[in-house]
Amino acid sequence: MEDFFKRAKGSSGKLSILKPVVKNRILNEFASALRENREKIIGENKKDLDYAKEHNLSSAMVDRLLLDKNRIEAMVSSIELIASLKEPVGRVLDGWSVDSGMSIHKVSVPIGVVGIIYESRPNVTSDAAALCFKSGNVSILKGGKEASYSNIVIATIIQDVLEKNSLPRELVSLLPDSSRDGVDKLIKMDRYVDLIIPRGGEGLIKYVSANSTVPVVKHDKGLCHTYIDEFADIDMAIKIVLNAKCRRVGICNAMETMLVHKNIAPTILPMLKKEFDKHKTELRGCENTTKIIEVNPATNEDFDTEYLANILSIKVVDSLDDAVEHIKIYGSGHSEAIITKDYKNGELFLNAVDAACVYINASTQFTDGGEFGFGAEVGISTNKLHARGPMGIEGLTTYKYKIYGNGDIRS
Amino acid sequence: MEDFFKRAKGSSGKLSILKPVVKNRILNEFASALRENREKIIGENKKDLDYAKEHNLSSAMVDRLLLDKNRIEAMVSSIELIASLKEPVGRVLDGWSVDSGMSIHKVSVPIGVVGIIYESRPNVTSDAAALCFKSGNVSILKGGKEASYSNIVIATIIQDVLEKNSLPRELVSLLPDSSRDGVDKLIKMDRYVDLIIPRGGEGLIKYVSANSTVPVVKHDKGLCHTYIDEFADIDMAIKIVLNAKCRRVGICNAMETMLVHKNIAPTILPMLKKEFDKHKTELRGCENTTKIIEVNPATNEDFDTEYLANILSIKVVDSLDDAVEHIKIYGSGHSEAIITKDYKNGELFLNAVDAACVYINASTQFTDGGEFGFGAEVGISTNKLHARGPMGIEGLTTYKYKIYGNGDIRS
Numbered sequence: 001m002e003d004f005f006k007r008a009k010g011s012s013g014k015l016s017i018l019k020p021v022v023k024n025r026i027l028n029e030f031a032s033a034l035r036e037n038r039e040k041i042i043g044e045n046k047k048d049l050d051y052a053k054e055h056n057l058s059s060a061m062v063d064r065l066l067l068d069k070n071r072i073e074a075m076v077s078s079i080e081l082i083a084s085l086k087e088p089v090g091r092v093l094d095g096w097s098v099d100s101g102m103s104i105h106k107v108s109v110p111i112g113v114v115g116i117i118y119e120s121r122p123n124v125t126s127d128a129a130a131l132c133f134k135s136g137n138v139s140i141l142k143g144g145k146e147a148s149y150s151n152i153v154i155a156t157i158i159q160d161v162l163e164k165n166s167l168p169r170e171l172v173s174l175l176p177d178s179s180r181d182g183v184d185k186l187i188k189m190d191r192y193v194d195l196i197i198p199r200g201g202e203g204l205i206k207y208v209s210a211n212s213t214v215p216v217v218k219h220d221k222g223l224c225h226t227y228i229d230e231f232a233d234i235d236m237a238i239k240i241v242l243n244a245k246c247r248r249v250g251i252c253n254a255m256e257t258m259l260v261h262k263n264i265a266p267t268i269l270p271m272l273k274k275e276f277d278k279h280k281t282e283l284r285g286c287e288n289t290t291k292i293i294e295v296n297p298a299t300n301e302d303f304d305t306e307y308l309a310n311i312l313s314i315k316v317v318d319s320l321d322d323a324v325e326h327i328k329i330y331g332s333g334h335s336e337a338i339i340t341k342d343y344k345n346g347e348l349f350l351n352a353v354d355a356a357c358v359y360i361n362a363s364t365q366f367t368d369g370g371e372f373g374f375g376a377e378v379g380i381s382t383n384k385l386h387a388r389g390p391m392g393i394e395g396l397t398t399y400k401y402k403i404y405g406n407g408d409i410r411s
Numbered sequence: 412m413e414d415f416f417k418r419a420k421g422s423s424g425k426l427s428i429l430k431p432v433v434k435n436r437i438l439n440e441f442a443s444a445l446r447e448n449r450e451k452i453i454g455e456n457k458k459d460l461d462y463a464k465e466h467n468l469s470s471a472m473v474d475r476l477l478l479d480k481n482r483i484e485a486m487v488s489s490i491e492l493i494a495s496l497k498e499p500v501g502r503v504l505d506g507w508s509v510d511s512g513m514s515i516h517k518v519s520v521p522i523g524v525v526g527i528i529y530e531s532r533p534n535v536t537s538d539a540a541a542l543c544f545k546s547g548n549v550s551i552l553k554g555g556k557e558a559s560y561s562n563i564v565i566a567t568i569i570q571d572v573l574e575k576n577s578l579p580r581e582l583v584s585l586l587p588d589s590s591r592d593g594v595d596k597l598i599k600m601d602r603y604v605d606l607i608i609p610r611g612g613e614g615l616i617k618y619v620s621a622n623s624t625v626p627v628v629k630h631d632k633g634l635c636h637t638y639i640d641e642f643a644d645i646d647m648a649i650k651i652v653l654n655a656k657c658r659r660v661g662i663c664n665a666m667e668t669m670l671v672h673k674n675i676a677p678t679i680l681p682m683l684k685k686e687f688d689k690h691k692t693e694l695r696g697c698e699n700t701t702k703i704i705e706v707n708p709a710t711n712e713d714f715d716t717e718y719l720a721n722i723l724s725i726k727v728v729d730s731l732d733d734a735v736e737h738i739k740i741y742g743s744g745h746s747e748a749i750i751t752k753d754y755k756n757g758e759l760f761l762n763a764v765d766a767a768c769v770y771i772n773a774s775t776q777f778t779d780g781g782e783f784g785f786g787a788e789v790g791i792s793t794n795k796l797h798a799r800g801p802m803g804i805e806g807l808t809t810y811k812y813k814i815y816g817n818g819d820i821r822s
Binding site for chain 1: 423424427428498507509510513515520522523601605606620621626644647650651653654655660698735739751761762764765766767769770772773774776777779782783784794795796797800801809810811812813814815816817818819820821
């Protein structure tokens, strides 16, 4: 298996110096090849679906696995979009001259070899391969076992395009051993692998983070809060928290806890209850909440839970400081919002809360690469370093310093 | 001990929102307090020196430990310099509006709690504390056991200044347990510690990298090459490689291996031997080198060794590609140089070699925060992610997105 990683690393130099026009042409060939092989992909996907049904996987899981004409067309469009993105490699990020006259250029370069660990959706295979290829990185993909027929056929189609272009098949690979054992090897290969991106359940991500000797960019939980300040516009607050909770409940940028200033709580909570009832949202409130509206009691465990479901915890707070303190204890550093008309409170909140995205008067569900205008999204990083929050294709690059001398020696 | 980390994390919010003017005033107070307590510091340092002599530590080690009037003055100046640096927190790094009209600002913020593990030089204590304080980070410092009296007195003087300013002493702390056990706890405290920077021997850095669950920015080895192209200016080449090897031999940006194109080798190697002989540099050459000049034979192990001594391996290569390939196998991704007059070869080398710093016609010994104009240096990172190469105080910050809405909800 070490040989496999060595080959991957060995091929990375070739990819890092491919011209943008060549990369984009090949990306479009990936897209066409997938479109042309649609029936073949659907046939292999059928084997995964049969396996899933035989093993009684949940209908949600089966839905995630399914590839049909429309979904394959979406995969194809996604690759075409990635091909059309601005070239991420070779950007001059900074540059200056030093006393001797020597010129220093800080230039974006590929990271090298990127391992991506993900779960059932087979479209991630083509997406991740295309994002890595565009950014000049060799990709090692480890998808869910339940999607292996689909993943193999997609990767093979892409590798055939590489070979037709006289490039090594290793530029896009599936991890040869897709068991937990394979993952264990992958995350210890710091000699050959430069970055691991785990996407999936909390268990997997915790395990990878704790055991990897390769740097990890995590995409895990979001326990997001919205704080309704005493100076909030009531209509705006209602509109925003409904969106933050109910637009979609199963995603990491959804609000899980609503904090309400005690001075506005008696007015707004009854109005909010009416609205949330329409959405059948289960409300769980602190003691002070229960004095104003009829809700189930919330425990500290509630405040510590990412429901990913149509449930909302509510806490009445005495002050902005209390709201910030609550977020400090329970927040996951993902996305936090304040609703207020007050300038000072708004800035205080934005500055004091330590999270990737801090909002004033907007829904936390905007935390998304597409909404941020990144064109394509690698994920939403919950790291503090390298990439934080929505991660565009730039997150798949690092930089080097190119230094232009003229016989310069250091005194 | 967990309580200690919890308190450190708890105090980080206070520091992150201190105004620049206040931070800089307090930094200057650190400097004055160290100057005023010079005799006390020298007294405590004496205890470390006595211990070192009793235990027969090497004279190099004793020299590194020593604090005298001049060295304390250098510590003081370094803090004053850090106080005068441009504010690293709150820089607006990027910003744009999205379709809804919502405005997104990408702003630099402190990382949080930074653990720094270092060895015998006690001046690192005040330097690291000042760099972290300036960048709004709580610092947890773990110095060498042999410097503990010195480190304790320096940290205490700084903490007294913090207390006088009604700030928690936890903003700058020495790790309470300075044994390997203490390090083991520190590197597993990902809940409270956001970054570990190990500086020191290769063993320590390997251990920390392999076992830390906290992100690590390494500062380790540099196995740097200089490639003399067939189209090199001979006088320039001689001047540069002498500087790259002999200016200082014990530092990570010193050249360890010289690669010479076969067409220029017969001319330049005898000239170089004469010069290196003047510097008493031991030369170890490949077979082809030994056919041109009288040198000891170099083994593959030589090419894989960071000597940090007045020894140089030499290899004659057939082509630029061979030089790049050699660097790919043996280089540590630190600093690599080509000497050439040829435009195409120069750019090829700069682009193909994967290292933090790639030079044309200059000495690798320029890889240094000061030489790069960073004002103060945290170190030279051998990471590929977050910070690569010379790391200024900006390397102690991350970013958050501040998003200004006006009732925006996601459709």
